[in-house]
Amino acid sequence: MILKTPEKNTHQYGKVEGTGYQSPEVWSKVTGKAVYGIDLAMPGMLHGKILRSPHPHARIKKVDTTAAKALPGVRAVLTGAELENRPFGIAVEDELPLAVDSVRYIGDEVAAVAAVDLRTAERAIKAIKVEYEELPAVYDPSEALQVGAPQLHDNFPGNVAWQREMERGSSDAVFAGADLVVEENFTIPAINATYLEPIACVAVDDPYTGITLHTALQSPDAVRNIVAKALNYPLSKVNINGPVMGGGFGGRVYGNLKVYILSALLAINSGSPVKIQLTREEEFTAGRPMIAAAIKMKMAVKSDGTILGREADIITDNGAYSGQAPWVSKTLSERNDSVYRIPSIKTRVRLAYTNKIPTGQYRAYGNQAANFAAESLIDMAAKKLGLDPLEMRLKNCVREGDITVHGLKIGKCGLSECLQAAAREIGWDHKKTGRGYGLSVAIHANGSLVFDKKFRGASALARLELDGRVTLFSGEQDYGQGTHAAFAQIAARALDVNPSQVTVESKETKTAPFSTGALAMRQTTVGGKAIQLAAEDLREKIFKAAAELAGEPVTMGNGVLYSITGQNLELAEIAYHYHNTTSGLSLTGEGKFVPEESDYDESGYGNISVAYSYAAHAVEVEVDKTTGALTINRLVAAHDSGRIVNHLTSRGQVYGGVAQGIGMSCFEGYLFDEGRVANASLVDYKIPTALDLPEIKPLFIEVEDPAGPYGSKGLGEIVMVPVLGAVANAAADAAGVWITDLPLTAEKIYQAMAGWECEI
Amino acid sequence: MNNLKKQVLIFQLNGEPMGILADPAESLLTILREKLGLYGTKAGCGKGECGACTVLLDDRAVNSCLVPAGKVQGRKVETIENLSQGGKVHPIQEEFVEKGAVQCGFCSPGMVMSAHALLKENPQPNPEQVRVAISGNLCRCSGYKQIEEAILSAAEKM
Structure with missing residues (x-):
């Protein structure tokens, strides 16, 4: 039996209230069949758990894992001192996979464990003995900037992580000549993205293919780069394979890098797949809220x-x-x-x-x-x-x-x-x-x-399948915001087919075109433009192949090509013709949207x-x-x-x-x-x-x-x-x-x- | 090793008899997902705060993470998997898709089950009653508007 698919949706851009094409994935979501990160399980999979600092600021004097390692069912125990522990970060490389000398917040990662089940992993975490020497801490950012405040990082004196001063025009003169000056102090608290599905990652290490992280990310290519560097793996030996994502809202652009790196390290050290899943409490205490x-x-x-x-x-x-x-x-x-x-x-x-x-x-x-x-x-x-x-x-x-x-x-x-x-x-x-x-x-x-001056745009491929359907290859992720439906509509418009004939493939970093990610509100404009260009390129290639097959010029309408003498050519026929005459290649359109360089x-x-x-x-x-x-x-x-x-x-x-x-x-x-x-x-x-x-x-x-x-x-x-x-x-x-x-x-x-x- | 604590639990699951050996203190959510492989019921917090794990217990919507497995003895449990059997999709699910009520989809199974319980008890709810019925189901994507529209529309069609 096949579930009903949304065929009745219009393939034109939806102008009418209540209509609009949707990606077929909505059916698997609404029936409970969609597989999210938390649903993943693998044969032989272990469960990972992280030991976190109970202190806001402390020196680590000693970590004793003897009792944890001796517990039946424990397969790997990692501490910062035992790891190569390469620094990593996003804007600044100020993090280590596990703390070595000091911890800097309540929740800082101190040790990680993989065990045959979650309960054993939790028991192992509790069995790790850490001796701390508590240090003075600072919680208020303006106090942190004052002379004499406790210092967090040696290479960031004065606790200044980043700063910027700029003036455009002459502000003093403008304010001196104003009729009115209004002034106020505003405060905004840190905000949690609160995606409903907690972050989960299953890491699989394979001696030939490298590390695969099964985890949903808005920007898998960016995370792949960071993980490869942190693990000291070649980029091509790191693959991120995304299950369905239970919400992102910016919180999963980089998600929780510690979870990805530690699950990978546990998988490498145990020789088995390892799943780390954050609890809701961990999402709130060791996630990454907005400043x-x-x-x-x-x-x-x-x-x-x-x-x-x-x-x-x-x-x-x-x-x-x-x-x-x-x-x-x-x-x-x-x-x-x-x-x-x-x-x-x-x-x-x-x-x-x-x-x-x-x-x-x-x-x-x-x-x-x-x-x-x-x-x-x-x-x-x-x-x-x-x-x-x-x-x-x-x-x-x-x-x-x-x-x-x-x-x-x-x-x-x-x-x-x-x-x-x-x-x-x-x-x-x-x-x-x-x-x-x-x-x-x-x-x-x-x-x-x-963001990256050398890389400004997006690229995509559009492939005509042998059955006449179209597959778009894009690195842009859809987690419910409608990106893939929009891409199908854009390509459908360029190719004059129904969007339900178009599938978007973006699952794995090792095969999908590179993408900066679902961030900066770039997907429709930048990613979508690449889709349009790829579909238009495919359209040209289809015309060329069809004219060759028909032996005369062709036009197109509703996914069917017509020759000037009235021959009808189905897309599948053209796909097969090209496939046969090239010994197996597919008609593939390439789209590269390379915006002009900024004068920044x-x-x-x-x-x-x-x-x-x-x-x-x-x-x-x-x-x-x-x-x-x-x-x-x-x-x-x-x-x-x-x-x-x-x-x-x-x-x-x-x-x-x-x-x-x-x-x-x-x-x-x-x-x-x-x-x-x-x-x-x-x-x-x-x-x-x-x-x-x-x-x-x-x-x-x-x-x-x-x-x-x-x-x-x-x-x-x-x-x-x-x-x-x-x-x-x-x-x-x-x-x-x-x-x-x-x-x-x-x-x-x-x-x-x-x-x-x-x-x- | 904890077999001493385990009991045979017999209940009706999605219209069929079910008997399993389980720790009665485990949550129904854990039983459904980890023992019975019914992954359609989602786990968002484990503390009854988000509603993603909503199932029906004797036709009433409950957070399955808060229900000890022992409590289902002799009762009727219905999960999201029961709503789209035999190639048919439930009208609530159809309307969720029709109205654009599914974004990331993580809340959708629990949300659909809360709607299902509501419509069993009150086949013609007003918008306020719909909002109350789903107020224990958090959704971060949708702002709830299209979910409310979907449930009202399903009620009309059922």
Whole structure:
């Protein structure tokens, strides 16, 4: 018996509400047949477990594994001292597979064990005796930057993991001549991506093929490089084979490198496949949340609302190891500057090491954290000047043809239309009494040209199979965001076939084309463009082969080729003809999208992306004056992501991204107690449930942008960015006071309304 | 080595009689996944916080990670595998796909089972009742909107 497949979906770009092609994988997911990382098992597989530091900062004096090794069923016990232990990292190589001399956070990896079952592995972990000498620790990033603070890494004096100072224009003069200067301090906690499936990895070591890691990653090629280097294996001897991924949201771009490296080392040392699976608690205490930030920001404006300049002094909390935090800090510190015509900028950002959980990244890469600060400041200025926040935004927002303060070239841009549409839909001109209203805007890049200056684009292959179907080979991963459905639609459009005739293959790094990864909102624009080019190349090759077979010119329609004399040629016939005449080759189209090099200079000025997406959100809220409780009634999300490839999945991206933005606005965030994560469960770290969300209205302002495939651009990250500023502004409008410390809990709003903090 | 603690557990699983030797203190989730190979039921937290492991126990939705195996003695257990047998897909599953309610899909089996329990008890729920019924099932991808639409649509079609 064969399950029903979604044949009835239209193969055109879905314009009609409720329609849209979906990858056939949704059927295996909804029936429980999809195999995720946690479901994997192999013959002879062992279970790995990691011993973690109970101290925020300590010297390791002695590790005794004798008792653990003697336990029946234990097959490998690893400590830092016994390993070659090559340093590795993402932005900075500041990590070791296992700690040798010191531990730097509660959760730091000290030893790893593989045993015949999980219970034995857990017993073995408990049997390892570690003697520590506790060291002074530092938890607050601004304290960490002070002279005399406990030092985490010898090669990073002053606990500065990364820093940057930049000035564009002359800020002092601009601020001296301003009609109004608004200034505020904002704080944003660390945020957990909270993908629902905990990270799991099965490592298999084979003397001939090398290491295979069965684990789901957004950026398997990047992780492959790091793992190969950490293991000192040739790159071709490391393969990552992805099962179905239970959510990513940026958290699985690099996932948890320790899990991959340690499962590989345990597999090598035990000679058996080893599975390490994080518990939910480990995800919260030893995962890689997005950095917390303290943003001191001020803005100079003219009395008519024209923005003259902005200054920011930002401290971000790296935790014990860097991960992607330098890059996240960079985006956090500058991306928001490019959504308005701001002539001058002066920014300092410092990323500080602290004895807390190391950090990684999360959907929107800090752009949403800065949105909270920058967009709150716009409304603060508008209120002081007696201006309409909508008018002030419309006056300043970027438009097509602009070059922003950081050198971003604004191409096709529907930002002002997004603002007007969102405001209209929320009822900006006929606000209800007793409600608060807020707006916010965002810009987000579609892939980075400067992430790796030598590698800027994407490539793909499109192969005509012998049965006439088409297989796309791409390194771009789909974990439910709809990338593969979009790719099938793009190729189907180029080839004039139904998308259900197209399969996307991206599973293994050893066979898939290289990809930078599902990050930086690059997949539709950059990866999709490569798909379009590959499909167009295949189309040309099909025409050539068909003309050869027919002996006369051909045209194509609905997946069938017609010769001028009326011969019909099926794609399968052409595939076979080529196969026979080449002794087995397949008709294969190659697509390589190589964007122009960026003019990015040493100061970071330049056009960093092939295209940008835009958004404006409008929110209506109510605040209970007796409790401070914030209720979001409605949120309108207007997006210019170019032409929408698939309205069904795009709406899903908006609903889901807005939900994450609301979680971050209203209740999410890490809490710490002396370096220990104080809310390491899904009960204490609350994410939105079905009862916590307002009515969300997606609006698509489809300004076609030739940069992307058939005018389409990225959507997946920008969806959460404006939520933060819009909710904060609406809450302030309703409460009459500003909350500048996320999340906007009832307690904080109540205290502010009671006059315990500054009033407007 | 812990055979002394084990008991014979007899219950109805997906409409068929099932008898196994198991530690009654183990969770139903562990029994389903690791002893019976029913991997459709997902494990997201092991503490009853996420709902990914939702199954039906005597037609009511429960977090199987919180149910000691001993509690299923003589009762009826239904898992996601029961909903798409014999090549047929349950209308709830069909509507989940139709409405775009499946993204990463990790919450989907538990979400479908919560919907299944709801519609058994209340075949014509209103949107608020749907939201309450799935409020114990976390989904990080979808914002729940298309899931709610799918369940309401399934109720109409069933």
